[in-house]
Amino acid sequence: MTDSSRLRIAIQKSGRLSDDSIALLKAIGVKLQIRDRLLIAHSTNQPIDLLRVRDDDIPGLVMDGVVDLGFIGENELEEKMLERQAASKRSEFSTLRRLDYGGCRLSIAVPSEFNYQGIQSLNGMKVATTYPYLLERFFIEKGIDASAVMLTGSVEVAPRAGVADAICDLVSTGATLEANGLKEEEVIFTSKAVLIQRGGSLPPEKQALIDRLLPRIDGVMQAKE
Numbered sequence: 633m634t635d636s637s638r639l640r641i642a643i644q645k646s647g648r649l650s651d652d653s654i655a656l657l658k659a660i661g662v663k664l665q666i667r668d669r670l671l672i673a674h675s676t677n678q679p680i681d682l683l684r685v686r687d688d689d690i691p692g693l694v695m696d697g698v699v700d701l702g703f704i705g706e707n708e709l710e711e712k713m714l715e716r717q718a719a720s721k722r723s724e725f726s727t728l729r730r731l732d733y734g735g736c737r738l739s740i741a742v743p744s745e746f747n748y749q750g751i752q753s754l755n756g757m758k759v760a761t762t763y764p765y766l767l768e769r770f771f772i773e774k775g776i777d778a779s780a781v782m783l784t785g786s787v788e789v790a791p792r793a794g795v796a797d798a799i800c801d802l803v804s805t806g807a808t809l810e811a812n813g814l815k816e817e818e819v820i821f822t823s824k825a826v827l828i829q830r831g832g833s834l835p836p837e838k839q840a841l842i843d844r845l846l847p848r849i850d851g852v853m854q855a856k857e
């Protein structure tokens with residue numbers, strides 16, 4: 633793949649975290665030449681390679697030690713951690729920084745005409761989601777007897793399509809829920825993008841590079857406050 637002496641960073645190829653993650657790397661002085669179709673992007677002034685993948689793959693790439701660092705939403709990270717735990721897979725990593733973008737919440741929403749009377753109203757419901765592990769954990773913690781229906785997309789249309797009674801999906805402005813006749817009732821997880829590092833020790837030069845980059849990230853975030 634790439635020269636293993638170079639720091640490998642996994643980043644979302646195209647999606648809500650891509651632009652902000654690339655902007656952050658550029659702001660801390662990492663020059664990048666990104667060609668849209670390519671999986672790998674090399675820095676032209678630092679020993680850094682970017683692996684551009686779907687965000688779903690990033691937690692596993694870090695936890696399996698395929699890459700050294702990854703930019704990922706906490707929602708995806710936590711879901712994948714629970715999934716790996718259920719499969720008795722190790723999920724070693726450390727969170728280096730919580731970043732100032734990618735903010736959203738994972739919420740349960742019900743059709744607006746539904747007479748929601750608190751969390752007990754969820755009992756017996758089918759709830760469509762892309763995050764079954766986070767949702768099941770919430771049900772268990774709250775003692776709710778409901779089931780998660782896994783959908784990989786178009787979660788917000790599930791109640792109208794008769795596939796589920798409610799949904800559990802990411803929300804930022806709330807416009808998508810409103811457009812689909814749904815109202816947000818329970819926030820089950822709040823999320824931002826984070827920078828994570830794989831478990832185990834890194835070669836000294838790689839660790840030294842990370843240790844030089846982190847204060848620059850702090851500086852960039854402080855300058856925006």
Ligand code: PRT
Pocket residue numbers: 644645646647648649685686687688704705706707708734735736801802803804805806807808809823824825
């Ligand atoms: O292709 P790939 O698998 O890489 O991308 P993806 O489609 O799985 O993810 P993407 O790019 O949509 O989101 C990546 C990450 O961005 C998420 O895992 C979150 O950490 C973060 N994020 C922040 C969001 C949102 N805000 C968000 N609003 N991810 C998704 N949404 C969607 C939500 O699912 C819903 O469809 O936006 C819609 C709701 O937005 P509002 O503003 O109408 O409430």
Ligand code: ZN
Pocket residue numbers: 686687688
């Ligand atoms: Zn994804």
